[in-house]
Amino acid sequence: MAKDNQTESEELIEVFKKLEPRLNKVYVGATLKNAIVMQNNRYIRLLYQDFSAYQLPVEFLIRDNFHEVIWRRMKGEKSIVHHHWLQFDNNYSLKPLAKVFLGLFIFRMLGGTIVWTLHNKLPHDNPYPQTNTRVRKWFAKISTHLHVHCTQAREEMSQFLKVSQNKFFVVKHPNYPVTTQSQEESWTKIRQRYADHFDNEVWHQPGTTYLMFGQIKPYKGIAEVVDLFLAHSESNKRLLVVGRIKDEAYVDKVRDKVSDAANVILIPQFIADEDTPLFYGISEYVIFNYTSILTSGGAIEALNYRKKIIAPRKGCLTDLVGENIIHFDTLSELKNILFS
Known part of the structure; x- marks a missing residue:
């Protein structure tokens, strides 16, 4: 202890x-x-x-x-x-x-x-x-x-x-030192630096932004979360998938899904350290949908940014408690958390 x-x-x-x-x-x-x-x-x-x-x-x-x-x-x-x-x-x-x-x-x-x-x-x-x-x-x-x-x-x-x-x-996972920025300031900088991705009017209207951040890999269950948002495109909830490509075929699969989507944005690229706070800054929630996990540095980072996280009850994520933690066991439960 x-x-x-x-x-x-x-x-x-x-x-x-x-x-x-x-x-x-x-x-x-x-x-x-x-x-x-x-x-x-x-x-x-x-x-x-x-x-x-x-x-x-x-x-x-x-x-x-x-x-x-x-x-x-x-x-x-x-x-x-x-x-x-x-x-x-x-x-x-x-x-x-x-x-x-x-x-x-x-x-x-x-x-x-x-x-x-x-x-x-x-x-x-x-x-x-x-x-x-x-x-x-x-x-x-x-x-x-x-x-x-x-x-x-x-x-x-x-x-x-x-x-x-x-x-x-x-011995617990170390906390990450982070620098937070206001949502308004984050949106201003994001729209300047990533203008090509945020040209759809959906992203210029009031709504709730959900983030999946980090290396884009199959075990993170990103495609399944994308499908949930595509099935609820009429809502004011939108998904942002940002991270470095680690599996070209998987990224292509996700890219094909979101090619005509207004409420899902995919930014498959390395994100500089100075831009990381901006993506957390514009987001209200961070989603994790690991198919398997023991320790999640991504969840620790999201909590350090004081974000609400939605995560499966697996591995060390199970031990996370508090008002910013929302657990689920199945994809159906995740759907209900997001859209009920």
Whole structure:
């Protein structure tokens, strides 16, 4: 349990020092993600933001320098390896995965502490579910501790991975620092910067704006939400789908649906950080329709913007409570929430 005014980063430091009392370094890794990508990830930056203030160095791992971690451990360094995203993509990932597993196995045999943060149950882009399931169960066994962001995730992943709940600890997802803007100011800037998308008169009349923001992928259930809005085009409720393309075929599917729609706008592109507050600023609600989810950074961000969120009762979303949280279990329930 976090103390008052304690950041999630400080809480993680406290946990790590209990796991390794003489801790003097933390190594951060993620299978098939290089150190530069890791350091530029917003979640990662927030999670380790306080470590330097506590004189606790953080070093980002790449596959080729794991032998150095083992060598330093043999020389007496007291360190923790903190691993994040884990995924088997194809046969080309077998060799790098094997190197990581071998390095971690040796590190563990030398008495090292391995913490694995579970961001999702299985990879969202997962053509090999059985292999990824086996890989994750093995990784859970070799890890000394498993980090999740909520109690619901601990219960769910304990059953899925077949490991005791005693192996888990909970440190919540960090909050994102945000800069809010008024709705009027946001609309003015949006209409200037994205004029081509907002030329329909529907978007210049009073109404309620719902937002789906972030990478456009099938597991987010965007197409199904689009269908709901298309079936209620006569209402004064409109949907805005904004985010970077991660699946061309899926984006084409959504684009075909909304090509003649007045009440749904699709903006499939990277959104600069300075424009992100504008899309939240013009929206009253943010919708999440994940087919599967464990932890949602998007929901945390929406709440940080003080938006009402509509989300499925899945994973850590289940643990979210408050006047800004509206849960649903089925698409029919979501329809009733939106249009009843």
